[in-house]
Amino acid sequence: MLFVPEDRQSEERxxxxxxxxxxxxxxxxxxxxxxxxxxxxxxPQCHSNP
Incomplete structure (x- = not known):
């Protein structure tokens, strides 16, 4: 299932x-x-692991 609305796909990328x-x-x-x-x-807040 996709949780990102269609109009927000480029934002997610x-x-x-x-x-x-x-x-x-x-x-x-x-x-x-x-x-x-x-x-x-x-x-959301996104963090990568060092």
Whole structure:
């Protein structure tokens, strides 16, 4: 199941590139899909392991 809304796919790829490029990606506001299909606002923080 895909939790990233269709209109946010490019945003997800950009965040993954940022995490791979450095030790920490800045928090950002976005939305994800609940299993029932409704959109949920989230503020994820991504950290890579050293």
């Amino acid at each position: 950009a965040v993954l590139r940022q995490v791979c490029a450095g030790p920490k990606a800045e928090p950002y506001e976005t939305a994800r899909l609940h299993r029932g299909g409704r959109s949920v606002d989230v503020l």
